[in-house]
Amino acid sequence: MQYSPPSKTPGRAPWRRFRPGWAPSLLVVLLLPLLIGLGLWQLSRAEDKRALLAGFEARRQAEPVDPATLQAAGAPAWQRVRLHGRFDPQHSLLLDSRTRAGRPGVELLQPFRDDSGRWLLLNRGWLPWPDRRVAPAFATPDGALALTAWVYRSPGNPFLLEQVAGDAWPRLVNRVDAAALWRELGRDGLPVELRLEPGPAAYAVDWPPLAMSPEKHLGYAVQWFALAAALLALFVYLGIHNARETSHVVAHRPD
Numbered sequence: 375m376q377y378s379p380p381s382k383t384p385g386r387a388p389w390r391r392f393r394p395g396w397a398p399s400l401l402v403v404l405l406l407p408l409l410i411g412l413g414l415w416q417l418s419r420a421e422d423k424r425a426l427l428a429g430f431e432a433r434r435q436a437e438p439v440d441p442a443t444l445q446a447a448g449a450p451a452w453q454r455v456r457l458h459g460r461f462d463p464q465h466s467l468l469l470d471s472r473t474r475a476g477r478p479g480v481e482l483l484q485p486f487r488d489d490s491g492r493w494l495l496l497n498r499g500w501l502p503w504p505d506r507r508v509a510p511a512f513a514t515p516d517g518a519l520a521l522t523a524w525v526y527r528s529p530g531n532p533f534l535l536e537q538v539a540g541d542a543w544p545r546l547v548n549r550v551d552a553a554a555l556w557r558e559l560g561r562d563g564l565p566v567e568l569r570l571e572p573g574p575a576a577y578a579v580d581w582p583p584l585a586m587s588p589e590k591h592l593g594y595a596v597q598w599f600a601l602a603a604a605l606l607a608l609f610v611y612l613g614i615h616n617a618r619e620t621s622h623v624v625a626h627r628p629d
Contacts, residue, residue, distance in 0.1 A: 394532065394613030400548070402609045406602055413598035420591035427588070432612040436604060438522050441492045449566045451527040456520070461496075462576070465512035465559060466544035472500055479503045482512050483550060483567070485559070486521075493563030495552040496523055498570055499577030509544070513576050523568040526581075 394402075430452045438454035439447070447453065462485040469481040482498045504509045553565035570576040 379610070381521050385596065388427050391617050392610075393617040394609055395612070395616060398609055398612055402605060405605060407551065409598050409602035411573050411607065413558070413595045413602065416591045416595035416598060420588040420595065422554045423588040423591060426587040430578075433524070441488050441494065444551055445492070445564060449525050449564060450493070450571055453525045453569075454522060456522050457486065457494065457496075460518055460522045461486050461514050464543060464557075466512075466514075467495075467502075467550070467555070468510060469497075469550060470546050474500055474502075477502055477504070478506075479627045480510055480536045480546075482510075482544075484514065485563070486568075489518075493556065494523075494568050495550070495555060495563065496568050496570055496575075497550075497577040497579075498575055499528065499548070501577055512577070517612050519575055521573055521575060524571065525566045526569045557601070 401527050402556055433450075433452040433454060436454060438456040441455060443452060443459065465485055469483060472481045479500050479502045481500050482494055484498060486496045488492045488494060490611045498512075501505040502509045550567045552563065552567055556563035556565065569581060570579050572579055
């Protein structure tokens with residue numbers, strides 16, 4: 375009687391049960407770290423925005439300082455300041471391409487001379503501009519005003535069109551450069567933009583403190599992680615499917 379050894383099919387090597395192929399494997403090696411890295415970066419951005427909002431809220435609750443104290447402190451972002459003085463109605467700036475609820479408009483910025491002798495550039499808020507053939511309508515208070523404003527500093531370095539300066543006033547601009555304005559006018563002014571709080575000289579001043587909230591960054595992070603999970607799941611499915619197809623072909627191959 376001839377002895378036959380037992381079959382070893384159930385104990386086949388694990389690599390034979392998972393064959394994704396070299397091309398999908400290379401794709402996963404390249405894309406998976408990138409997707410996870412983008413998700414972690416968005417989480418980091420969300421944490422940074424939370425810290426910025428905390429700083430904004432702390433300064434918003436603080437008592438406003440006078441212009442001298444503001445200048446000595448370096449005019450930190452979101453610092454509130456109390457002012458008393460008059461607007462210069464002759465040198466107004468209209469910041470172009472500012473939309474609200476889908477409506478086109480501009481933001482009105484005007485020099486303000488504080489009683490301390492300092493010049494400051496105040497953003498009085500948003501104005502609608504539905505017809506560009508007609509200049510936006512606005513009025514400048516004549517008398518002395520007591521106002522409260524806060525320092526605005528643009529986060530990051532967004533893409534900006536080339537600044538075009540004309541001779542006519544009010545002047546249409548696409549970015550705010552307070553220092554350049556003071557040089558042109560020959561005045562000693564604070565080189566930052568101040569945004570008015572609601573009051574007698576303000577138009578629409580309900581600016582969001584940040585262009586993108588922490589919640590949006592979290593949403594983007596979830597999207598990147600979901601793409602990474604989908605890529606990994608597809609890779610696993612493909613590897614198992616290809617291994618089964620290969621096993622099926624080998625099992626039915628004629629000897």
